[in-house]
Amino acid sequence: MQYPDNGGYMIAAYVVAAVVVLVYAVSLFVRLRKVAR
Amino acid sequence: MPPAEPVLAAREVTRRFGHRRVLSGVSLQLVPGEALLLVGPNGAGKTTLLRVLAGLLRASGGRVERRGQVGMVAHASMLYDALTARENLRFFARLHGGASGGRVDPLLERMGLSARADERVGAFSRGMTQRLAIARALLPDPEILLLDEPLTGLDDASSEQVLAVLGELRARGRALVIASHQLAELMGVVTAVGFLTRGELRAVEPTAGRDVAAITARYREVTSRA
Amino acid sequence: MTREKAETLARRGTLLTSVALVALAAVYLRALMFTPVERFQGPAQKIFYVHAPAAWSGLLAFAVTGLLSVLYLWLRDRKVDLVAAASAEVGLAFSVIMLTTGPLWGKPVWGTWWTWDARLTSTLFIFLLFVGYQVLRGAILDPETRARYSSVIGILGLVLVPFIHMTVYLFRTLHPDPVVMKPGSPALPGDMLVTLLTSFGVFTLLYLGFLAQRYALGVLRDLKEEEASRAVS
Amino acid sequence: MRDALRAAWTIAGKDLAIEWRTKTALVSSLTFAVLVLAVLYFARDPTAVGAVDIAPGALWVTFTFAAMIGLNRAFLLERENRAMDGIMLAPVSPQAVFFGKLAANLVFVGTVELVSLPLFILFYDVPIVRGLPALVGITAMATLAFVAVGTLLSSMVVRTRFAELMLPLLLLPFLVPPVVGAVQATARILADRPLSEVEGWLKLLAAFDIVFVTLSTFLFEATLEE
Numbered sequence: 001m002q003y004p005d006n007g008g009y010m011i012a013a014y015v016v017a018a019v020v021v022l023v024y025a026v027s028l029f030v031r032l033r034k035v036a037r
Numbered sequence: 038m039p040p041a042e043p044v045l046a047a048r049e050v051t052r053r054f055g056h057r058r059v060l061s062g063v064s065l066q067l068v069p070g071e072a073l074l075l076v077g078p079n080g081a082g083k084t085t086l087l088r089v090l091a092g093l094l095r096a097s098g099g100r101v102e103r104r105g106q107v108g109m110v111a112h113a114s115m116l117y118d119a120l121t122a123r124e125n126l127r128f129f130a131r132l133h134g135g136a137s138g139g140r141v142d143p144l145l146e147r148m149g150l151s152a153r154a155d156e157r158v159g160a161f162s163r164g165m166t167q168r169l170a171i172a173r174a175l176l177p178d179p180e181i182l183l184l185d186e187p188l189t190g191l192d193d194a195s196s197e198q199v200l201a202v203l204g205e206l207r208a209r210g211r212a213l214v215i216a217s218h219q220l221a222e223l224m225g226v227v228t229a230v231g232f233l234t235r236g237e238l239r240a241v242e243p244t245a246g247r248d249v250a251a252i253t254a255r256y257r258e259v260t261s262r263a
Numbered sequence: 264m265t266r267e268k269a270e271t272l273a274r275r276g277t278l279l280t281s282v283a284l285v286a287l288a289a290v291y292l293r294a295l296m297f298t299p300v301e302r303f304q305g306p307a308q309k310i311f312y313v314h315a316p317a318a319w320s321g322l323l324a325f326a327v328t329g330l331l332s333v334l335y336l337w338l339r340d341r342k343v344d345l346v347a348a349a350s351a352e353v354g355l356a357f358s359v360i361m362l363t364t365g366p367l368w369g370k371p372v373w374g375t376w377w378t379w380d381a382r383l384t385s386t387l388f389i390f391l392l393f394v395g396y397q398v399l400r401g402a403i404l405d406p407e408t409r410a411r412y413s414s415v416i417g418i419l420g421l422v423l424v425p426f427i428h429m430t431v432y433l434f435r436t437l438h439p440d441p442v443v444m445k446p447g448s449p450a451l452p453g454d455m456l457v458t459l460l461t462s463f464g465v466f467t468l469l470y471l472g473f474l475a476q477r478y479a480l481g482v483l484r485d486l487k488e489e490e491a492s493r494a495v496s
Numbered sequence: 497m498r499d500a501l502r503a504a505w506t507i508a509g510k511d512l513a514i515e516w517r518t519k520t521a522l523v524s525s526l527t528f529a530v531l532v533l534a535v536l537y538f539a540r541d542p543t544a545v546g547a548v549d550i551a552p553g554a555l556w557v558t559f560t561f562a563a564m565i566g567l568n569r570a571f572l573l574e575r576e577n578r579a580m581d582g583i584m585l586a587p588v589s590p591q592a593v594f595f596g597k598l599a600a601n602l603v604f605v606g607t608v609e610l611v612s613l614p615l616f617i618l619f620y621d622v623p624i625v626r627g628l629p630a631l632v633g634i635t636a637m638a639t640l641a642f643v644a645v646g647t648l649l650s651s652m653v654v655r656t657r658f659a660e661l662m663l664p665l666l667l668l669p670f671l672v673p674p675v676v677g678a679v680q681a682t683a684r685i686l687a688d689r690p691l692s693e694v695e696g697w698l699k700l701l702a703a704f705d706i707v708f709v710t711l712s713t714f715l716f717e718a719t720l721e722e
Binding site: 091092093094095107108109111113114115116117118119120124128129131132133134173177 | 499502503506507510513514517518573576577578579581582583584585586587588721722
């Protein structure tokens, strides 16, 4: 089967989403650690 | 004669700003013709207590009961610098409605401001602004008058004028609460003194038969208690 | 809330977030490796499996903030405000995903990075509104005033969204745009649907985990401030 | 109800009297409006885009940004000497205060619009004769919408840090429905098309007015200090 060749966009989107989620998760973790000592 | 009904009563009033507890469990009551002087170190909660009593601040806990109109003189004049003295009073008189419109000119006269009634407030001295602020507070002929440091920044003449007006108001059966450091000047006006420290009203005692020195000593004693 | 309770909540939130992150990895694996490629849109269609659930979590977060704002003005309970604020911040994180993966999907599929359709425009403005919400919170020191003012913005925002939607709808009907394929309109085949629904579940879980953590953080900061102010006086 | 209207009228009159006396905000808003109109005229490629094509957008960018200057100062007046406390001590409902401030802001923004509209017609050489009443009507509807929300927000931002930056940030999202609607309607009017073509926009504007004036009126109380 012939697909449009746009896998690059897909990879970019998945990477961006993962980075945002992980950065936010880490930021929450760090802030919680700081306030809880 | 039956004891007079209180016009102003605070019961267990608490006020917090965020986490800071500024007032805790303050109770007091005033009948007509009483004048309470609130003394206490800076930051004791005097201004906050007056604002809560006036209804400008909500109490975080407890209740405030007012029977009658409240007039207030605070640090800030509550006046518009761009308007003249007369315009300021007319504006607030219109908001109050009733007979207060007719009191504008007599109050200007009483506070010694008639001659400069048509000048802008922005150009007034501290003493004139303060006298005008008192006139504004008296517009609705309030049963309860709250004053925050009414004598600060006034020269002797202005001071005497203000004291005379306050004495007259008390004699006419108005209830007064005055927060001030100027105990000596106000001795002739007030009937009771309340010691406010760290948001607590430690004691309220009559001034009759005591002199400044005795009250000052008592103030030290009460406020030094932990 | 006591410190112990807040710390327990923080731990549970962290646990929930960790579980959701592992599940997200599983969703990634399933979406990328085991879900068939859509014939017309190609691999880019798979962006949809993260974009739509992230958008859902983001909008859910803002709706929660809006509704809690109404509740705050009614109950005046500081905890309500802290949850609303927590939800707003979490919503911003999801919005960033929504607003970046959206164009990455739009470019190959629609042929344009951005189009001013009702959905995109509304979400953009909701995002901007909540940036304003955060900035406003940062500019007020008194917690009680902060809570009241941000509630006002939350409520106004809640009411504004349908108006923006309507505005764009009217704008579009006057200027018909190139045919846009609406995502989600064709019925997805079974495999894809399962991936999508799983992802929705995982992102909801992630929202709840973040929310619990962020709320616990708010409570803990609050308690710390309280301790500090007690130490002073 | 009658008391509330009288209080609102009094407050609006006071604001306008002060504005008339100082004129700083009015003069800066008007100058700003003229500047924006002039600058936007050149913000196009004259060989490709006619002035009349960007005219509706230019008009509404001018109106809203000039209005922002007026809105920013609307509550500074009350903040200066805490005059708002004086108003709240009078028997006046928060709703009446809001209506008073709203009315004054509407007159202010209306004046700026009234002066910049002829300039706009002159600068952009727009063919408008029959459409003028319709344009005025649209302007009134859209102005009411964003001034109502702007008045509410202005009451909050004066109590925050960076007030001047905060107002545009918070207000701009709320400008989308009224301004887009107004631009669309203005474009039809300038093209001499019947208003029935923009019936949807008129309904949207009307709904926005009703919903946000009501909402702002009741949320105003939450923006006051308590």
